[in-house]
Amino acid sequence: MLQYLFKRLWHTVYVIIGISVISFFFIHLSGDPVMLMLPGDASHQEIEDLRQQLGFNDPIYVQYLRFAWQALRGEFGQSLYYKIPAMQLILERLPASLELAAAAMLIALVVAVPIGIISAVRRGSLLDMGSMFGALFGLSMPHFWLGIMLIMIFSVRLGWLPTSGRGTLAHLIMPSVALGLSLMAMFARLTRSVMLEVLSLDYIRTARSKGLKERIVVSKHAFKNALIPLVTVAGMQFGFLLGGTVIIETVFAWPGVGRLVVQAIFNRDYPLVQAVVLVLAVIFVAVNFIVDMLYMYLDPQISYFEDK
Amino acid sequence: MKKWSFFTLAGFICLALAGAPAAVAASDTLVVMQEAEPVGLDLMQSSIQTTMSVCYNIHDTLFHPQEDASVLPALAEKWEKIDDLTWKITLRKDAVFHNGEPVNAAAVKFSYDRANNDALKNPHRGKLSAFTELKVIDDYTFTIKTEQPYAPGLYMLGYYLPIVPPKYIQEVGDSKYNTDPIGSGPYRLKKWVRGEEIVLEAFDKYYGPQPAYKNLIFKASPEEASRIAALLTGEAQVISGIPVHQRKKIQDSGKAYLTPQMGVMPYIGINTYEAPFDDVRIRQAINYAIDKELINKALFDGQAIICAGPISPRTFGASPNLKPYPYDPDKSRALLKEAGHPDGIQARLAYPTYMSQIQEQAEAIAANMGKAGINVTLEPFERAVMWERYKGKKHQLYIYWWDDAPEPDRYMYSLFNSKSRDYYYKNPTVDELLDKGRTIMDRTERAKVYARIDELLYQDAPWAFLYVVPEVFGVANDVDYQGRRDGFLNMRYAKPKM
Numbered sequence: 001m002l003q004y005l006f007k008r009l010w011h012t013v014y015v016i017i018g019i020s021v022i023s024f025f026f027i028h029l030s031g032d033p034v035m036l037m038l039p040g041d042a043s044h045q046e047i048e049d050l051r052q053q054l055g056f057n058d059p060i061y062v063q064y065l066r067f068a069w070q071a072l073r074g075e076f077g078q079s080l081y082y083k084i085p086a087m088q089l090i091l092e093r094l095p096a097s098l099e100l101a102a103a104a105m106l107i108a109l110v111v112a113v114p115i116g117i118i119s120a121v122r123r124g125s126l127l128d129m130g131s132m133f134g135a136l137f138g139l140s141m142p143h144f145w146l147g148i149m150l151i152m153i154f155s156v157r158l159g160w161l162p163t164s165g166r167g168t169l170a171h172l173i174m175p176s177v178a179l180g181l182s183l184m185a186m187f188a189r190l191t192r193s194v195m196l197e198v199l200s201l202d203y204i205r206t207a208r209s210k211g212l213k214e215r216i217v218v219s220k221h222a223f224k225n226a227l228i229p230l231v232t233v234a235g236m237q238f239g240f241l242l243g244g245t246v247i248i249e250t251v252f253a254w255p256g257v258g259r260l261v262v263q264a265i266f267n268r269d270y271p272l273v274q275a276v277v278l279v280l281a282v283i284f285v286a287v288n289f290i291v292d293m294l295y296m297y298l299d300p301q302i303s304y305f306e307d308k
Numbered sequence: 309m310k311k312w313s314f315f316t317l318a319g320f321i322c323l324a325l326a327g328a329p330a331a332v333a334a335s336d337t338l339v340v341m342q343e344a345e346p347v348g349l350d351l352m353q354s355s356i357q358t359t360m361s362v363c364y365n366i367h368d369t370l371f372h373p374q375e376d377a378s379v380l381p382a383l384a385e386k387w388e389k390i391d392d393l394t395w396k397i398t399l400r401k402d403a404v405f406h407n408g409e410p411v412n413a414a415a416v417k418f419s420y421d422r423a424n425n426d427a428l429k430n431p432h433r434g435k436l437s438a439f440t441e442l443k444v445i446d447d448y449t450f451t452i453k454t455e456q457p458y459a460p461g462l463y464m465l466g467y468y469l470p471i472v473p474p475k476y477i478q479e480v481g482d483s484k485y486n487t488d489p490i491g492s493g494p495y496r497l498k499k500w501v502r503g504e505e506i507v508l509e510a511f512d513k514y515y516g517p518q519p520a521y522k523n524l525i526f527k528a529s530p531e532e533a534s535r536i537a538a539l540l541t542g543e544a545q546v547i548s549g550i551p552v553h554q555r556k557k558i559q560d561s562g563k564a565y566l567t568p569q570m571g572v573m574p575y576i577g578i579n580t581y582e583a584p585f586d587d588v589r590i591r592q593a594i595n596y597a598i599d600k601e602l603i604n605k606a607l608f609d610g611q612a613i614i615c616a617g618p619i620s621p622r623t624f625g626a627s628p629n630l631k632p633y634p635y636d637p638d639k640s641r642a643l644l645k646e647a648g649h650p651d652g653i654q655a656r657l658a659y660p661t662y663m664s665q666i667q668e669q670a671e672a673i674a675a676n677m678g679k680a681g682i683n684v685t686l687e688p689f690e691r692a693v694m695w696e697r698y699k700g701k702k703h704q705l706y707i708y709w710w711d712d713a714p715e716p717d718r719y720m721y722s723l724f725n726s727k728s729r730d731y732y733y734k735n736p737t738v739d740e741l742l743d744k745g746r747t748i749m750d751r752t753e754r755a756k757v758y759a760r761i762d763e764l765l766y767q768d769a770p771w772a773f774l775y776v777v778p779e780v781f782g783v784a785n786d787v788d789y790q791g792r793r794d795g796f797l798n799m800r801y802a803k804p805k806m
Contacts, residue, residue: 035696038429050429082347083486092502151537163537164529166504253529255503266662268692 008292012285016278020071023277024064032056033080033268054080067274076278077271081264086275090257094279096166097256100248101241103176105234108183113230115184116191120199121218131188138185143178147251150174164253175252179245183237190233194226227298235291239284243276335804338521338787340797341535341544345528346506348486349497351470352423355431358548361797362526363470365508367491370397370416371466375793377624377715379462382516383411383471383492392457392749399448403515405473406496413444418474420452428482432468434728435718438746439465457747459754460717467794494519494800520803536782539564545784548797551664552608558782566780570795571613571712573620574669576657576772579704580733584653591769593643594655594705595633597680600775602635603672607665612775617766619720620712620776622793624751625758630766633773640680652681659686659707660694670707673772701731705772712776714793716758717746724765733770 034051051057055066070077076086119128154174155163161170198204199222207217246258257276264272346359351367354360371379385400403411420442423430438458444450454461476490489497494516495508508524527544529535536554538544540561550558550566558564576594584590604612613621616630644652655677659670667688674684684705689697697703710719725742726734738761745757766773781791789802 031692031696033692035699036692038431078483083353083483089502096503148531148533151534155541156537159541163541163543164531164534165527165543250530251534253527253531253534259530260503266691 008289012282012289015285016281017068019281020068020274020278021064024067024274025060027265027268027270027273028060028063030265030268033270036268037080067271071274071278076275079264079269079272081267081269081272086269086272087279089260089272090275090279093255093257093260096254097242097245097258099166099172100175100179100245100254100256101238103172104179104183104241105238107176107180108187109234111180112184112187113191116188117195117218117223119188119192120195121214123196128192132192135185135188138181139189141181143182143247144251146181147174147178147248150178151251164251166253166255171252175248175254178251179241179248183241186233186237187230191226191230194229195222198222198225224298228295231291231294231298235287239280239287242283243280334523336521337523337525338546338799338802339525339527339544340546340799341527341529341538341548342797343528343530343532343535343549345503346526349489349500349506350472350482350486351468352428352430352432352472353482353486357795358528361548361795362506362508363489363491364493364796364798365495365524365800366489366493366497367470367472368403368411368493369466369468369470370399371462373463373466373715373794375714377460377463377713379466382466383416387462390451393455394451394453395461396445396449396451399450400515401448403492404513405476405492406490406511407473407476409473409475409490411471411492412447413450414447415471415474416450417442417444418477419469419471422472422477423469434722435464435468456743457749459746459749459751460715463715464718495524498523516800519800521799524799526797539782539784542784545787546789546797546799546802547782548779549664550780550782552611552777555609555780562785564782564784567783567789567791568778569781569791570793571620571622571776571778572664572709573615573712573776574663574666574707574709574774575618576673576774577703577706577708577732578770578772579701580770581701582704584647584649585655585704587647588768589643589647590649590653591772592633593640593647593680594677594682594772595769596636596640596643597677597682598633598673598772598774599635599676600632602676603669604775606672607668608775608777612777614775615773617762617773618724618771619716619758619762622712622776623714623716625716625745625755625762627759627762627766629759630763635676637676637680640682644681649681652683655682655684655705656687656703657684657705657707658694658697658703659688660691661688662691663707663709666707673707699731703732711795712793717742720758720761721746724761724770735764735768735770738764 034047034054034056038046038050055063078084079086079089082089115131119131122128151163151174154161161174165171204217204222207221243258243261245256246262248254249256249259257280261273261276264276342358342361344358346354346362347356348354348359349363349366351360351363368383370382370384372382373379383399383403384397387395387397390396399411399413399416405411409415422428423436424433438454438456438461439452440455441453442450471492473490477485480488487500494511494514496511498507498509500506504527506526510519510522529538532549532551532554535544535547535549536558539547539558540563555566558566578585578591578594580586580591600614604610604614614632615621616632617627619626644650657670657674659666670686674686677684698706710723713719721742722728724733725739727739741757741761741764745754745761748754748757779795781789781797783789786805787802788805792798
């Protein structure tokens with residue numbers, strides 16, 4: 001087990017290094033942040049002085065090594081735009097991103113999985129066709145439009161929910177539903193597809209022929225095997241949700257990491273971009289590790305550890 | 309569905325709705341929603357509009373600038389001109405900072421030195437560059453000198469020299485001060501939950517009138533539809549960033565009204581160093597080629613104010629003798645032919661994608677120019693790239709904007725004096741007049757100088773002059789607040805409507 005864990009850790013290290021190198025070079029290729037940091041009438045000398053002070057005149061590999069060395073010591077530098085430690089900004093926003101991602105994932109799974117199962121079991125029925133049409137609709141609907149519509153209906157017209165911001169459970173409902181809808185659609189289609197495949201297998205026929213109730217056949221025998229692909233996709237989607245919800249965050253003024261990193265890119269806030277990318281990469285890798293561990297629980301035939 | 313599931317779900321919904329905030333804030337609380345959250349709360353560390361808006365509620369300056377570019381007393385109680393270069397200013401004795409430190413001449417000297425400190429990189433330092441020395445005379449009196457007579461001096465001090473507490477800053481440092489400031493304004497910072505809200509509370513020892521609202525909350529919502537929804541539901545009582553096509557919705561709602569604030573003045577800068585734009589006939593041809601009236605009608609509901617020259621018609625010093633370049637594509641073609649381009653010219657027009665309604669404006673302008681024989685290739689750039697290319701002198705034509713401040717020196721000097729920027733145009737006569745304009749103390753005489761500058765630039769056409777689009781704030785019906793031309797949300801002036 002230790003060997004496996006060590007192997008995974010090693011993989012994680014070089015994945016993180018690779019991501020940090022790629023993101024470092026790309027953000028530096030986007031241009032010079034010093035121009036944005038000084039007023040319009042700053043002289044050429046002032047620009048050069050600041051560039052020198054921030055180390056932007058050093059060769060790029062030197063800048064990267066400096067960043068990597070500091071990152072190893074837990075120092076991610078100060079945001080050029082906000083002028084406070086980059087990690088502080090991320091830690092302020094991360095709980096909001098985790099909250100939104102978790103809520104969207106929960107809504108999506110709670111709604112989509114039963115729909116997917118029922119659609120598979122009652123294939124060809126009106127319910128099946130209706131839910132797949134709904135799934136297509138959910139996948140196709142732009143987040144931006146959906147978000148605005150939800151605000152117009154539930155906040156402006158009905159006055160049931162706050163328009164934007166974060167603070168109470170009520171603030172969480174609309175953004176997580178808006179985000180969860182496309183996930184719902186994806187999970188419903190996936191669940192249906194996998195369930196259809198599993199339900200056609202021999203062991204299911206055997207279970208039915210033994211006289212087991214259909215409910216037990218589906219939930220206990222079939223669904224467990226459908227979980228593996230579902231868990232895989234859910235794990236990947238969770239990682240994407242953490243950094244990729246900038247549209248929802250913008251519409252609902254949700255103080256998450258997605259909007260923070262997009263603004264940082266536009267502002268060429270190198271330290272903040274690099275810190276966010278690293279943190280999200282670590283979380284993504286951790287989530288995938290958890291997913292891999294879950295496989296062992298879901299399917300005892302899967303084991304990463306050598307037999308003694 | 310099983311009973312327990314139903315009740316669990318129902319309970320969940322009730323819990324969620326119970327947590328929903330009251331649709332309308334308490335009557336002693338004012339919620340203001342801007343497009344973006346401040347990046348910090350130190351006026352000397354940011355020049356971003358949304359940041360400065362919050363700061364002006366926390367910090368006070370020596371003077372309160374007025375809409376006609378004059379000033380009223382603030383921390384300064386009285387002042388006199390000792391000579392052409394020196395003001396003697398006496399502070400009021402009852403002003404204190406939020407932590408109890410006195411607002412005295414030593415604090416003013418500290419603030420002045422800090423504003424000019426190289427390490428701080430104060431973005432407003434250039435606006436105070438006319439001042440050369442500040443000397444403390446006694447606890448509440450000081451003198452401040454300029455190199456030459458400087459007419460907008462007090463106005464500039466009123467905006468760009470916030471008076472800050474020396475002891476507190478020396479204890480906490482600049483970085484902490486930017487997130488946890490102490491000022492001497494009518495509101496003090498209670499808490500800042502980054503990404504969510506900034507909560508200010510009225511400072512009970514403020515020397516001036518107590519603000520009408522005890523609590524002032526600034527929130528940010530980048531999406532305009534969300535901000536407008538917040539205004540209509542009562543979650544916010546004042547909002548900024550309302551595009552023209554959304555204004556009627558607010559007016560028709562019966563729940564809020566619009567109040568004018570800053571004017572946004574887009575313009576097309578022309579690279580006068582690069583052929584064929586080094587020929588004034590080509591530049592004038594560009595001006596004749598743009599149908600500003602049509603653009604105003606189509607994009608701004610007729611609310612934009614068409615500009616003749618570079619000085620906004622709302623700013624003193626705009627020449628009364630000028631009429632805006634009319635839309636005349638035939639005249640434009642004739643000028644192109646005269647300049648040796650009978651078949652027209654090619655041009656690249658750059659614009660920054662973050663500006664409001666910019667794509668529609670750029671496309672309309674390009675279409676207009678095309679009819680006059682100026683074939684335009686549009687170049688949209690995101691903010692950083694646009695600015696970098698601007699400073700690198702890579703644009704041929706470019707759209708940028710300024711705000712039409714009441715004081716002409718505030719933008720004319722920065723935009724046209726070659727000491728400030730000469731990336732695309734340089735005119736020694738204009739330089740001389742701009743230097744002269746800021747040294748004349750008599751307003752009528754100053755106006756004549758700026759009128760001359762306006763006329764010179766109109767003829768020389770280093771820009772294609774466009775229009776001023778008055779921005780507005782949306783204000784809930786139960787709040788009495790009039791926007792100001794500086795565009796800052798200074799909520800000390802807001803009060804409940806009776």
